Amino acid sequence: MLVTVQYVSKQFKKHTAVHPISFSIGKGRCIALLGPNGAGKTTTLQMLAGLLKPTSGTIEFVGNKQIDNRSQIGFLPQHPTFFNWMTAQEFLQFAGELSHVPKKQLAIRLKETLAFVRLEDVRNKKIGGFSGGMKQRLGLAQALLHEPELLILDEPVSALDPTGRRDVLQLLDQLKSNMTILFSTHILHDAEQVCEDILMLKDGRLKWSGTLEGLKKEYNSLAIKLQTKEPINGALDQLDFMEEIEYVDSFTVKVRLKSLANSNQLVQTLIENKRTLAHFELLQDSLEDAFMKVMER
Ligand SMILES: Nc1ncnc2c1ncn2[C@@H]1O[C@H](COP(=O)(O)OP(=O)(O)OP(=O)(O)O)[C@@H](O)[C@H]1O
Ligand SMILES: [Mg+2]
Incomplete structure (x- = not known):
């Protein structure tokens, strides 16, 4: 130091x-x-x-x-x-x-x-x-x-x-x-x-x-984009580990989790709800987004 x-x-x-x-x-x-x-x-x-x-x-x-x-x-x-x-x-x-x-x-x-x-x-x-x-x-x-x-x-x-x-x-x-x-x-x-x-x-x-x-790291890895074969709308609304949900279209959703550890639960919930996972992607927020989030909190 x-x-x-x-x-x-x-x-x-x-x-x-x-x-x-x-x-x-x-x-x-x-x-x-x-x-x-x-x-x-x-x-x-x-x-x-x-x-x-x-x-x-x-x-x-x-x-x-x-x-x-x-x-x-x-x-x-x-x-x-x-x-x-x-x-x-x-x-x-x-x-x-x-x-x-x-x-x-x-x-x-x-x-x-x-x-x-x-x-x-x-x-x-x-x-x-x-x-x-x-x-x-x-x-x-x-x-x-x-x-x-x-x-x-x-x-x-x-x-x-x-x-x-x-x-x-x-x-x-x-x-x-x-x-x-x-x-x-x-x-x-x-x-x-x-x-x-x-x-x-x-x-x-x-x-x-x-x-x-x-x-x-802190602000990037918590965002996930999901696509399912069946319509997904509404399927994730009740989950308590969800920070943000944005339905892009009937089959696509972007979510932000409280912790990355919840991503398995997320997939499990989808399967339990009879949705077939077609796409799963960890989203990279830009550093600019991270910056704005820190400044706003
Ligand atoms: N000598 C001073 N007397 C009274 N208030 C001051 C003085 N110097 C700074 N301030 C106030 O303290 C606050 C912080 O000012 P400072 O200049 O440190 O900000 P800054 O982050 O450098 O801003 P900028 O990006 O505009 O340079 C401001 O509200 C400013 O009005
Ligand atoms: Mg200054």
Whole structure:
């Protein structure tokens, strides 16, 4: 484990932006923090980055007794601001000095990070003339300069066009082997591309914390499509292990079970009711469906 978060909450005057939440961040993992507008993503990330003091709870970097963990963290804010009159290189030099990167090391890191985010050719150009995608990559370079153990990015791709989005996600994918990454997004598809762990926030409450695999499993395998040779309509209405029934036509039904263990009972019931099974299929919900269900519960 790299970070454990216990009962962390944030209150802004009367408004509770984040209710007490607990989760942990595994070392070397890539975690996506998902949630709609106002869910509390930025607030949570700022607390983790040490920029905002939690109203309650603790954030602990495992094995580190220091109170200030900021040297281990790289942070890219949701709306990064730059000095437009600076060049990319000047900005990174400035950011590196602010975070106390030793001079010699900074010179090396400047080169490396500029190359990594593919801004080396424009390093002496003024930031004012940069596109949104270039600025975002510069922001990423700034967050990486001091080789942090934990990289926190607040919606790193939300403002980008499809190409810019893909670029940044690819960079994150490359960084995964070197560090732990936590980033927020509205878009499940972004998370799916690079992350193995998911945190879901809604109205300041944690709706899901676990692996992407686990999320898929929990919500996928309970849906079944059945077809029978004789008309099926009504035959399954009385079963107490049924969560949802949708009759598609006279012979076809889609059901959602309370537990997958009930699927044998389902087949048995059909046989007892003199229906001949013609088709049995475990349905794969899309991850999007799983996401919507978790958010709605
Ligand atoms: N400094 C502040 N003072 C008062 N309320 C705040 C402050 N910062 C955030 N909030 C409120 O806390 C809630 C959570 O905000 P937050 O910015 O963390 O959400 P978010 O998930 O990042 O949303 P978005 O997707 O729009 O970026 C919102 O209701 C917001 O209005
Ligand atoms: Mg936000």
